[in-house]
Amino acid sequence: xxxxxxxxxxxxxxxxxxxxxxxxxxxxxxxxxxxxxxxxxxxxxxxxxxxxxxxxxxxxxxxxxxxxxxxxxxxxxxxxxxxxxxxxxxxxxxxxxxxxxxxxxxxxxxxxxxx
Amino acid sequence: xxxxxxxxxxxxxxxxxxxxxxxxxxxxxxxxxxxxxxxxxxxxxxxxxxxxxxxxxxxxxxxxxxxxxxxxxxxxxxxxxxxxxxxxxxxxxxxxxxxxxxxxxxxxxxxxx
Numbered sequence: 001x002x003x004x005x006x007x008x009x010x011x012x013x014x015x016x017x018x019x020x021x022x023x024x025x026x027x028x029x030x031x032x033x034x035x036x037x038x039x040x041x042x043x044x045x046x047x048x049x050x051x052x053x054x055x056x057x058x059x060x061x062x063x064x065x066x067x068x069x070x071x072x073x074x075x076x077x078x079x080x081x082x083x084x085x086x087x088x089x090x091x092x093x094x095x096x097x098x099x100x101x102x103x104x105x106x107x108x109x110x111x112x113x114x115x
Numbered sequence: 116x117x118x119x120x121x122x123x124x125x126x127x128x129x130x131x132x133x134x135x136x137x138x139x140x141x142x143x144x145x146x147x148x149x150x151x152x153x154x155x156x157x158x159x160x161x162x163x164x165x166x167x168x169x170x171x172x173x174x175x176x177x178x179x180x181x182x183x184x185x186x187x188x189x190x191x192x193x194x195x196x197x198x199x200x201x202x203x204x205x206x207x208x209x210x211x212x213x214x215x216x217x218x219x220x221x222x223x224x225x226x227x228x
Contacts, residue, residue: 033214043203045158045219052214091157095214105157 003027004094004106012112013082021077021109023092029053034068034075035093039108045091051075082113118142121206121220129228130196136223138189138206146212147189149181150205152222158205164189165212196227 003026013019025034036048049059051068059066063080079086092106119140128134138147146165150158163171164183178200180192189206203224207217 035216037219043205043222043224045205045207045217047216047218050214050216103160108157110155 004092004104006090006092006106006109008109009107010110010112012114014114015084016081018078018080019082019111019113021079021090021092021111023075023077023106025073025075025092025094025106027094027096029096031097033095035095036066036075036077037091037093037105038088039091040088048077079111082111084113084115087111087113119206119208119218119220121204121223123223124221125224125226127226127228128193128196130198132196133192133194135193136191136204136206136225138191138220139187140208140218141187142208142218143186144208144210144218145186146209146215147183148207148209148217149179149189149191150207151200152203152205154202162191163212170212193225196225198227201225201227 005024007022011019032053034051037045038048039045049066056068056070065078067076075092089108089110091108094104096102122137126134148163149161151161152158160173161175162169162181167183167186178195182190182192203222205222206220209215209217
């Protein structure tokens with residue numbers, strides 16, 4: 001069985017604040033992939049990052065950074081100096097096994113960045 | 116602009132109608148997906164086509180019928196839908212299944228009267 005938990009249903013911050021979105025996953029496989037997607041109000045899901053279970057190196061891309069910790073089964077996402085355009089629903093997702101046939105989204109976190 | 120194109124963007128239909136949702140991608144991806152998304156919920160996987168063959172069917176009612184005419188096109192045929200089928204229907208594609216990032220279309224917002 002696999003499961004993705006995003007405990008924060010909604011978060012509101014003021015522009016320029018930093019914000020961290022939590023993602024905790026559960027899987028019995030040793031090979032798995034983790035993803036983050038952004039869904040703005042327009043509806044289209046936008047791929048942000050993919051991490052495989054053998055690569056715990058953290059990543060930074062502009063204002064975005066990701067912290068992957070296998071010891072706590074977490075894959076958290078931080079936005080630095082948030083902007084109004086960051087307002088969206090963010091989904092963490094898990095794909096299990098070498099073929100990744102099982103793919104499931106977490107429930108999502110709605111981020112509102114206020115001007 | 117999204118590289119996965121879905122038509123129509125909005126669809127209103129009665130429970131006795133027959134309609135189809137269309138999805139097209141020209142990225143050379145060999146896997147295509149249909150998802151259903153209700154308001155304030157994550158997308159739920161409905162169907163996966165890999166190399167034009169249906170590889171995953173997540174126990175979806177038969178009133179939804181997928182079709183993959185070729186590697187660039189994916190259709191979802193709708194017949195005798197229920198009001199609870201009203202949702203955003205998202206199409207996605209990827210180079211391979213599961214481990215590859217999926218590219219999503221804007222979706223079709225479907226309302227059943």
